[in-house]
Amino acid sequence: MDALYELTVIIPTYREGENIGAMIQAVHEVLARSGIRGEILVVDDSSPDNTIPAVRALEADFPDLRLVVRTSDPGLSQSVVEGFSLARSPVILVMDADFSHPVGLVPRFLGEIRAGADIAIGSRYTEGGGTENWPLGRRVISWGATLLGRLLFPEVTDPVSGFFAVKREVVEGAPLRPRGYKILMEVLGKGTWRKAVEIPFVFRDRKAGASKLRGATILDYIGQVWDISLFAISRRRGAAWEEFGKALRFAIVGCTGILVNMGLLWLLTEGAGIYYLLSSIIAIEASIINNFVWNDRWTFGGDPAHQAKPFAHRIALFHAVSIGGAVINWLVLFALTEFGGIYYLLSNMAGILAGFIWNYLMNRNLTWRKG
Numbered sequence: 001m002d003a004l005y006e007l008t009v010i011i012p013t014y015r016e017g018e019n020i021g022a023m024i025q026a027v028h029e030v031l032a033r034s035g036i037r038g039e040i041l042v043v044d045d046s047s048p049d050n051t052i053p054a055v056r057a058l059e060a061d062f063p064d065l066r067l068v069v070r071t072s073d074p075g076l077s078q079s080v081v082e083g084f085s086l087a088r089s090p091v092i093l094v095m096d097a098d099f100s101h102p103v104g105l106v107p108r109f110l111g112e113i114r115a116g117a118d119i120a121i122g123s124r125y126t127e128g129g130g131t132e133n134w135p136l137g138r139r140v141i142s143w144g145a146t147l148l149g150r151l152l153f154p155e156v157t158d159p160v161s162g163f164f165a166v167k168r169e170v171v172e173g174a175p176l177r178p179r180g181y182k183i184l185m186e187v188l189g190k191g192t193w194r195k196a197v198e199i200p201f202v203f204r205d206r207k208a209g210a211s212k213l214r215g216a217t218i219l220d221y222i223g224q225v226w227d228i229s230l231f232a233i234s235r236r237r238g239a240a241w242e243e244f245g246k247a248l249r250f251a252i253v254g255c256t257g258i259l260v261n262m263g264l265l266w267l268l269t270e271g272a273g274i275y276y277l278l279s280s281i282i283a284i285e286a287s288i289i290n291n292f293v294w295n296d297r298w299t300f301g302g303d304p305a306h307q308a309k310p311f312a313h314r315i316a317l318f319h320a321v322s323i324g325g326a327v328i329n330w331l332v333l334f335a336l337t338e339f340g341g342i343y344y345l346l347s348n349m350a351g352i353l354a355g356f357i358w359n360y361l362m363n364r365n366l367t368w369r370k371g
């Protein structure tokens with residue numbers, strides 16, 4: 001390909017007449033000051049306001065500025081993906097037009113990619129990041145979306161950020177199915193990448209105009225997470241697939257723990273004649289140790305980064321988490337049976353599932369958290 005530029009800055013716009021002119025100037029200035037050969041690609045969805053004339057007015061002064069006006073299938077993600085295909089550089093950056101994403105950080109994104117990252121993500125949820133003046137409702141929605149996304153990509157603190165840079169080859173040929181607002185999730189789920197790094201930033205209130213975030217985007221997003229999960233399972237590779245593998249191995253180990261617990265309880269009680277409640281304490285501890293060893297060596301053993309904590313911390317945390325899981329199992333059993341009128345063996349299945357989710361997430365993100 002023609003490496004005409006080092007970097008393409010994609011700015012999707014809809015009704016950004018009040019911002020886009022100043023935005024282009026600011027981006028251009030930062031690129032020039034940092035000596036980056038960059039193009040600015042504005043992808044607009046036929047805004048009825050002043051956006052298009054405002055960009056056209058600058059085209060004469062900025063030869064590295066391009067405007068694409070889309071006329072069908074409007075949408076933020078669709079616009080960004082169209083921008084990917086039009087970019088004439090090995091690195092692509094995406095940012096909003098409304099000054100929510102600090103323009104001054106653009107060179108750092110390129111720097112991270114040059115230093116070996118496949119994806120550089122502007123994060124609001126890592127140390128040093130944040131959001132300014134967000135109402136509670138918006139914070140809750142964003143928090144929920146982030147949490148759901150982190151089930152697939154636990155290493156990424158802000159998988160729904162709209163401020164990110166990628167190597168072109170990450171998205172080239174990827175079967176992206178753009179819809180809704182969360183294009184980064186699609187890139188993480190369907191793109192080809194190994195290393196993602198995060199750059200903290202504070203999301204500022206838009207400078208002018210109104211947000212286009214709507215309720216339907218929440219359903220879009222849930223559908224997207226589902227779609228990415230199916231994709232990961234069908235392809236059997238990628239970050240999300242590796243996470244599924246860990247959860248599955250963790251579940252298998254959990255089943256071996258049940259066998260150890262039952263077997264030892266029977267052996268100690270029947271064979272050694274120990275009082276059954278005392279046998280049970282030994283059997284439970286043996287099953288916890290069994291599970292710890294298998295999870296340490298097998299479930300999370302493939303990647304040494306999971307063993308960032310010292311062995312003694314890992315085994316202590318695993319015990320603490322297991323006790324929490326048992327309490328959750330017991331509480332669900334109690335509540336569903338007593339107040340829900342559900343048959344106790346069925347209640348217990350719900351309890352086991354709740355305990356499993358707790359155990360897995362806590363151990364994944366605490367005991368075996370990557371260093």
Ligand SMILES: Nc1nc2c(ncn2[C@@H]2O[C@H](COP(=O)(O)OP(=O)(O)O)[C@@H](O)[C@H]2O)c(=O)[nH]1
Nearest residue numbers: 012013014043044045075076079096097211212
């Ligand atoms: N091309 C295009 N851009 C859009 C669309 N919706 C929003 N944008 C742009 O995407 C960026 C983020 O949108 P915004 O409304 O600020 O969302 P918020 O920051 O999450 O409230 C801005 O640059 C918008 O102009 C759309 O349907 N098409």
Ligand SMILES: [Mg+2]
Nearest residue numbers: 096098100206
């Ligand atoms: Mg905005």
